[in-house]
Amino acid sequence: MRSKLTACFVLAFSANIFASPATTVQFIKVDQFGYRPNDQKIAVIANPVTGYNNGTPFSPGTSYEVRDWTNDAVVFTGTLTPWNGGATQAQSGDKAWWFDFSSFTTTGSYYIYDVTNNVGSYRFEIDACVYGDALKHAMRMFYYQRCGAAKTAACAGSGWADTQCHLGLQQDSDCRLYNNTNISTSKNLSGGWHDAGDYNKYVNFTWGTLCDLLLAYEESPTVWGDNWNIPESGNSIPDMMDEVKFELDWLLKMQNSDGSVLSVVGGGGVSPPSADNQSRRYGPANTSAAFTAAGVFALAAIQFNALGQTAYATTLQTAAVNAWTWGNANPNVTFYNAGTLAAGEQELGSYELSGRKFAAAVYLYALTGTTTYKTYVDNNYNNMHLLQWTFAYPFEGPEQDALLYYTKTPGATTATRNAIISAYSNSLSANNADNLPAYNNNTDAYRAWLSDNNYTWNSNQTKSRQATMFQNMNWYNLNSTNATKYANAASGFVHYFHGVNPNTKVYLSNMGNYGAENSVTQFYHGWFENGSAAWDEVGVSTFGPPPGFIPGGPNPSYALDGCCPNGCGSAQNNALCGTNVTPPLNQPIQKSYKDFNDSWPVNSWTISEAGIYTNAAYVRVLSHFVSASCNLTTSVGSIKNNNQGLVQALYPNPAQNAVTIKFFGNDNKTVTYHLSDIKGHELIVKKEVVRGNLQEIDISSIPAGVYFIKVICGDKTEVKRLVKD
Numbered sequence: 001m002r003s004k005l006t007a008c009f010v011l012a013f014s015a016n017i018f019a020s021p022a023t024t025v026q027f028i029k030v031d032q033f034g035y036r037p038n039d040q041k042i043a044v045i046a047n048p049v050t051g052y053n054n055g056t057p058f059s060p061g062t063s064y065e066v067r068d069w070t071n072d073a074v075v076f077t078g079t080l081t082p083w084n085g086g087a088t089q090a091q092s093g094d095k096a097w098w099f100d101f102s103s104f105t106t107t108g109s110y111y112i113y114d115v116t117n118n119v120g121s122y123r124f125e126i127d128a129c130v131y132g133d134a135l136k137h138a139m140r141m142f143y144y145q146r147c148g149a150a151k152t153a154a155c156a157g158s159g160w161a162d163t164q165c166h167l168g169l170q171q172d173s174d175c176r177l178y179n180n181t182n183i184s185t186s187k188n189l190s191g192g193w194h195d196a197g198d199y200n201k202y203v204n205f206t207w208g209t210l211c212d213l214l215l216a217y218e219e220s221p222t223v224w225g226d227n228w229n230i231p232e233s234g235n236s237i238p239d240m241m242d243e244v245k246f247e248l249d250w251l252l253k254m255q256n257s258d259g260s261v262l263s264v265v266g267g268g269g270v271s272p273p274s275a276d277n278q279s280r281r282y283g284p285a286n287t288s289a290a291f292t293a294a295g296v297f298a299l300a301a302i303q304f305n306a307l308g309q310t311a312y313a314t315t316l317q318t319a320a321v322n323a324w325t326w327g328n329a330n331p332n333v334t335f336y337n338a339g340t341l342a343a344g345e346q347e348l349g350s351y352e353l354s355g356r357k358f359a360a361a362v363y364l365y366a367l368t369g370t371t372t373y374k375t376y377v378d379n380n381y382n383n384m385h386l387l388q389w390t391f392a393y394p395f396e397g398p399e400q401d402a403l404l405y406y407t408k409t410p411g412a413t414t415a416t417r418n419a420i421i422s423a424y425s426n427s428l429s430a431n432n433a434d435n436l437p438a439y440n441n442n443t444d445a446y447r448a449w450l451s452d453n454n455y456t457w458n459s460n461q462t463k464s465r466q467a468t469m470f471q472n473m474n475w476y477n478l479n480s481t482n483a484t485k486y487a488n489a490a491s492g493f494v495h496y497f498h499g500v501n502p503n504t505k506v507y508l509s510n511m512g513n514y515g516a517e518n519s520v521t522q523f524y525h526g527w528f529e530n531g532s533a534a535w536d537e538v539g540v541s542t543f544g545p546p547p548g549f550i551p552g553g554p555n556p557s558y559a560l561d562g563c564c565p566n567g568c569g570s571a572q573n574n575a576l577c578g579t580n581v582t583p584p585l586n587q588p589i590q591k592s593y594k595d596f597n598d599s600w601p602v603n604s605w606t607i608s609e610a611g612i613y614t615n616a617a618y619v620r621v622l623s624h625f626v627s628a629s630c631n632l633t634t635s636v637g638s639i640k641n642n643n644q645g646l647v648q649a650l651y652p653n654p655a656q657n658a659v660t661i662k663f664f665g666n667d668n669k670t671v672t673y674h675l676s677d678i679k680g681h682e683l684i685v686k687k688e689v690v691r692g693n694l695q696e697i698d699i700s701s702i703p704a705g706v707y708f709i710k711v712i713c714g715d716k717t718e719v720k721r722l723v724k725d
Contacts, residue, residue: 020069021111021120024517026504027058028112029446031495032516033134033506034125036625037105040488042098043112043121044446044500045080050093051502051591052583061116064099069109069123070710076104089445091452092502093588096445109708122499122517129630133514133706134498135622136228137548141615142243143230144527144546147201147273148172148190149246155229157704159534159543162527165273166190166199171280175265178281178341189265189282192250196611197525199273200266200342203254203289206247207356208461209616210296211398212468213244214303215405216620219475221306222628237307240619245312248300251293252319259322260285261293263335266342269526271535286335288348290327291356294320295402298363317367324360351385358384359402366409377406378413381420391427393434394454394465397617400424401468404476425478428469428486435469436482439489446501446590447492452556455589457606460497460507460553464617467493471624494625497550497618502590509549509610510538513677513705521595523551524609530597537595549610550618554593558584561601568601576601673697674710683707699724 029044045064048054066076080097088095099112105126112121144151144160153161166172167190170181177185192201193209217224217240224238232242254262263286268278297320304313338345348356358380365373384399386392392400404424407417428435438449454462470490474483492500499506499518506516509523521538522528528535528545538544561568564577579602584592598604675684675697683702697709704724 020072020123021067021113021118023119024111024122025058025117025119026518027060028114028119028121029500029504030112030121030124031498031500032122032124032518033498034127034130034515036128036130037107037126039102039491039625040100041102041104041126042100042447042495044083045097045099045114046092046094046445046502047096048094048502049088051588053591054093059117060097061114063115065113065115066101066104066110067113067120069111074113075106075108075110076101083442083445091455091588092445092590094445094502122504123515125515128627131494131622131625132630134508134511134516134548135223135619135626136225137511137514138508138550138615138619138622139224139240139243139548140228140230141546141548141550141610142193142246142612144549145193145612146246147192147194147199147250149231152231155231157546160546162272163274165276166268166280168277169279171267171277172265175280175282178283178337181279181281187253187262187282189250189253189262189280191253192247192265193612194273194526195344197523197605197609198343199268199276199526200264200344201250202264202342202344202346203251203261204263204292204346204348204356205344205613206251206296207292208398209613210244210247211299211359211401212613212616212620213240214296214299215401216616216623217241217244217303218306219471219620220623220626223623223626223630237309241303241307244300245304248297248316251296252315254289255293255319255323256285259290259324259326260330260333261289261323261326263289264337264342264346266337271527271529271532273527281341283335283337283341283346285326285333286347287327287331287333288346288353288356290323290330291353291360294323294327295356295360295363296320297323298360298367301367302363320360320364320367324364327357327360354380354383355396355399355402359399362402362406362409365411366405369411374411374413378416381406381416386423386427387419390423391432392424392469393432394450394462394469397465397468401472404472408476421476421478425473428473429479429482434466436485436489439470439485439492444492446496448496448501452589455554455556455592457555457557458552458611458614459555460550461611461614461617463493463496463553464614464621467621468617471621490621490624494622502588503593505593505595507550507553508547509545509551510547512538513703514547515706520549520551520608522597522608523549523595524597524599524605524607525549528597530599530604536597548615550614551595551608551610552606552614554590555584555607556587556589556592558592558606559603560585561603563601573601670713672712674712675699675702676708676710677702677705 027046035041045060047058060080064078065074067074080099083096107127109125111123148164148167150164151162170176172190173188174186175189195202195205224240226238227233228239230239233239263283265280265282267280268276270276297316301313301316334347336347361373361376385396386400386403403420406412407420434451443449467490470486473479473486497507504518506519509520511519522536532541534542535545560577566574568574579598583594584607593607596604670689672687674682676682
């Protein structure tokens with residue numbers, strides 16, 4: 001990669017010294033993190049016909065280019081293919097064209113350029129490790145959701161540090177039963193994750209979250225760092241599994257000595273969490289929590305055994321068996337919390353309950369080999385919707401995962417295995433238009449198809465679940481002939497999350513320092529609330545929310561509260577009904593989204609609330625696009641490309657908060673180093689004669705983020721990517 005030479009101003013902030021488009025437009029949609037070299041790469045160019053942005057139409061030119069961000073060199077040229085013969089897609093309200101540059105595979109920093117209109121896209125990278133930062137920060141979201149644990153400046157960043165929460169009088173370490181607050185009901189139920197934008201903790205809502213994370217570890221065991229800057233980093237256990245253990249430890253506290261499992265802990269909701277002094281209460285044990293916990297404990301025991309954590313795995317196995325035994329003996333114990341405790345209703349319907357019990361049997365059989373569990377699976381698999389309806393769909397991801405998991409378990413009954421594989425693979429390949437047929441038929445202009453009725457509250461989780469369904473076809477090797485198509489179909493959903501959508505929005509929060517120029521700026525959350533001077537909106541509040549939170553996503557069912565316009569109890573509340581909510585109101589489906597965090601009666605949570613389950617589903621999908629060799633990030637920095645050419649290596653030096661450069665060749669070279677941020681703004685320039693072949697650049701003055709070190713020696717120029725945590 002080559003760059004134009006510029007004047008040197010030590011520690012000076014300057015204009016963009018890298019080449020780039022004169023005008024960046026949101027009509028050219030790219031994955032703002034980028035693409036792996038050999039993956040399919042298709043930019044979507046859009047002309048908004050209907051929706052909030054149709055006042056700025058765009059007519060693309062006939063010639064498109066990929067240009068090097070550092071010097072404007074044209075590295076690839078091509079033409080556009082109109083989507084669906086030039087039709088306007090109803091879901092997005094856009095006419096669309098596709099620009100396929102998949103054949104270009106050279107590592108570097110680029111943008112897409114419209115020659116006729118003299119405009120370009122956001123910057124993107126082509127690199128084997130381009131998604132490492134997104135994966136890490138989406139996983140670090142769970143650290144910020146920890147309950148009862150201090151978020152230190154060293155781990156959280158000074159902007160999001162907070163002391164322990166919910167450990168006061170009659171809070172989680174002294175939690176009382178919701179309908180009997182006598183001290184005799186007190187239990188230590190501290191720990192675990194806050195569920196979403198509120199501070200409640202639900203056993204049943206950990207189901208999809210923990211299943212996705214535990215399966216993500218099993219499917220991609222080598223991609224998880226032990227250096228992602230959480231308190232447990234460096235303990236020889238992947239930080240992702242340390243984070244999972246934090247939740248499991250709380251779940252173990254929720255189990256009673258008889259094997260039953262309490263249902264929910266709730267109460268409170270002020271900002272920051274440490275300021276919340278409201279009493280906390282727990283709900284009683286119920287059957288659904290027992291089977292949820294039995295399945296999660298069993299699956300977790302499998303993974304912790306694989307990690308060599310056999311003592312902890314044994315604890316989990318005992319807890320799983322005890323929960324199963326209690327659930328079988330108490331099959332009809334319910335607790336409906338809505339209107340009484342916490343927020344969302346955690347109790348399950350009869351089919352959902354049967355799904356939890358079925359999955360628990362699958363994972364217990366895989367863990368123990370006990371025929372009792374196998375017999376239950378063989379006698380009940382035909383009751384699952386996949387077999388009854390003969391199609392797979394994304395609202396039953398964990399249930400379908402359990403069915404598939406059984407098919408690879410040693411000793412599984414052949415007839416059961418074959419029936420499950422047949423139902424799943426036939427549905428994915430042919431008999432459900434939402435699955436591979438949608439990819440083959442180019443049904444979605446933005447290459448991440450969900451049917452209209454599947455865009456509901458938390459559509460971003462549904463998007464991830466659909467991508468996982470495609471990945472399952474390859475993970476279980478169910479249709480090798482179409483393996484590339486399934487991989488490409490899944491990648492379309494990754495790119496959708498990263499900016500290839502009608503809103504050109506990267507659906508992760510505050511990722512501007514990590515390569516996403518148009519990431520989420522605010523979302524509904526009790527901590528990062530509307531009006532907060534510190535944490536409300538990126539660029540408006542002092543810090544904005546932390547990186548890596550994923551909002552619920554487009555929801556065409558969004559509406560103001562039913563009390564609007566005049567029945568919300570006061571003139572002040574009624575006035576809030578006049579808040580501008582267009583978008584998301586009255587928009588095409590995929591444009592039914594907005595970065596906002598207004599509370600009642602505006603009810604932004606149906607669009608923008610972040611949840612542990614949403615992040616977990618995305619993390620699982622993205623982990624398939626990251627390799628073990630990408631896991632190089634340290635407390636100071638790392639290089640995430642091959643180290644060949646002029647620069648041999650960059651070595652992070654945490655003690656000095658610096659990075660050391662090692663060169664190929666002899667000493668006594670005159671070398672210039674340029675350190676620039678992700679947008680090309682030059683921060684540090686240093687020129688010196690190399691002696692001893694190791695040169696140190698002090699990076700203590702720059703914040704965490706992604707940077708580029710340009711090294712110039714004679715007629716040679718190289719750019720290396722640096723990540724400072």
